Amino acid sequence: GDSVTQMEGPVTLSEEAFLTINCTYTATGYPSLFWYVQYPGEGLQLLLKATKADDKGSNKGFEATYRKETTSFHLEKGSVQVSDSAVYFCALSSNNNDMRFGAGTRLTVKP
Amino acid sequence: DTAVSQTPKYLVTQMGNDKSIKCEQNLGHDTMYWYKQDSKKFLKIMFSYNNKELIINETVPNRFSPKSPDKAHLNLHINSLELGDSAVYFCASSQERGRAEAFFGQGTRLTVV
Numbered sequence: 001g002d003s004v005t006q007m008e009g010p011v012t013l014s015e016e017a018f019l020t021i022n023c024t025y026t027a028t029g030y031p032s033l034f035w036y037v038q039y040p041g042e043g044l045q046l047l048l049k050a051t052k053a054d055d056k057g058s059n060k061g062f063e064a065t066y067r068k069e070t071t072s073f074h075l076e077k078g079s080v081q082v083s084d085s086a087v088y089f090c091a092l093s094s095n096n097n098d099m100r101f102g103a104g105t106r107l108t109v110k111p
Numbered sequence: 112d113t114a115v116s117q118t119p120k121y122l123v124t125q126m127g128n129d130k131s132i133k134c135e136q137n138l139g140h141d142t143m144y145w146y147k148q149d150s151k152k153f154l155k156i157m158f159s160y161n162n163k164e165l166i167i168n169e170t171v172p173n174r175f176s177p178k179s180p181d182k183a184h185l186n187l188h189i190n191s192l193e194l195g196d197s198a199v200y201f202c203a204s205s206q207e208r209g210r211a212e213a214f215f216g217q218g219t220r221l222t223v224v
Contacts, residue, residue, distance in 0.1 A: 032210040038152075043115075043201055043215035051210065087152050095209045098144065098159050098166070104152040 002027045006090040006102035013080055013109050021075040021105045023064075023090035031094035033057075033066055033073040038087045038104070047075075047088070080109045114138050117202045117216035124192055125224055132187045132219045134202030142166075142208045143185040145177060148199040148218070157200075160185050161208050192223045 006023040013019060025031065032051045036044040048057030053068035062077045073090060090102040117134040124130050136143060145157040158177040159166045165177065174190045189196060202216040 032212075034212060036215075043217045044154075044203075044213075045215070046212050049212055089154065093205075093210050093213075097209050098156055099205070099213050100156075101154040104154070106152070 002031065002092055002094055002097055002100050004090050004092055004100055004102040007105050008103050009105040009107065011105060011107045013107070015082055015109055015111050016079045017109075019075070019077040019080045019084075019107070021088055021090075021107070023073045023075065023102060025071050025073065025090075025092050027071075027092055027094050029094045031092040033064070034091040034093070034099070035062070035064055035073070035075050036089040036091060036101075038089065040086070044089060080107070082109045082111055085109045115202055115204055115214050115216040117200075117219055119219060120217060121220050121222075123222045123224065126192055126194060128192050129188070129190045130192060130221070131189070132200055132202075132221075134185050134187070134216060135183055136202075136204040136214070137183065138204055138206075138214060140204040140206050140214075141182065142205050142211075143179070144203040144205075144213065145185065145187050146201040146203060148201060150198070154201075157187075158185075159208065166208060189221075192221075194223050197221055197223045 034049045035047040037047045048059040050057040050066035056065045093099040115136045142161045144159045199218045203213040205211040205213045
């Protein structure tokens with residue numbers, strides 16, 4: 001069945017550092033791919049998405065590119081802020097199947 | 112307006128009790144879900160409902176039962192609560208099952224003592 005594997009972390013960075021959180025997937029069809037963010041005490045919020053190969057999703061300085069050849073959707077940000085501290089989830093959803101999430105990666109950004 | 116709202120936000124109860132968590136979405140979505148998030152933040156899908164029809168039930172004990180009075184609501188009933196049921200439960204909805212983004216509620220932190 002469909003599955004997502006992401007770097008579990010935790011990841012600790014200094015402010016303005018470069019961020020990469022790796023995500024790879026397994027799916028029988030052509031899924032849509034997502035990154036969600038969960039701030040402390042809150043629900044999950046959609047950060048960005050991509051629906052087909054080579055699409056790049058972007059939002060709030062975060063980017064991820066749908067790479068079919070490597071079945072990956074790595075999350076990147078050029079300069080993180082303290083306010084980016086949260087748990088990040090990679091997810092996929094394919095036709096007639098429910099969304100599947102990775103294990104989540106906790107990011108802590110220190111001033 | 113909150114897109115997906117669930118109540119209560121916190122629920123503390125004793126073992127053996129029966130409890131319910133309510134969920135409502137005002138997005139006009141056709142599919143609703145319940146997820147369980149454990150202490151390590153791992154998310155596990157419990158149920159999904161599409162047009163009032165249960166689609167999946169992934170190895171969830173039958174003490175858990177979803178009830179959908181209409182397309183906008185999906186409540187979660189839990190009977191005979193156990194210590195291991197302590198977790199955060201999230202309701203979510205999406206326009207369709209598959210390929211569409213999901214919108215999440217704020218979560219209900221259930222603590223069984």
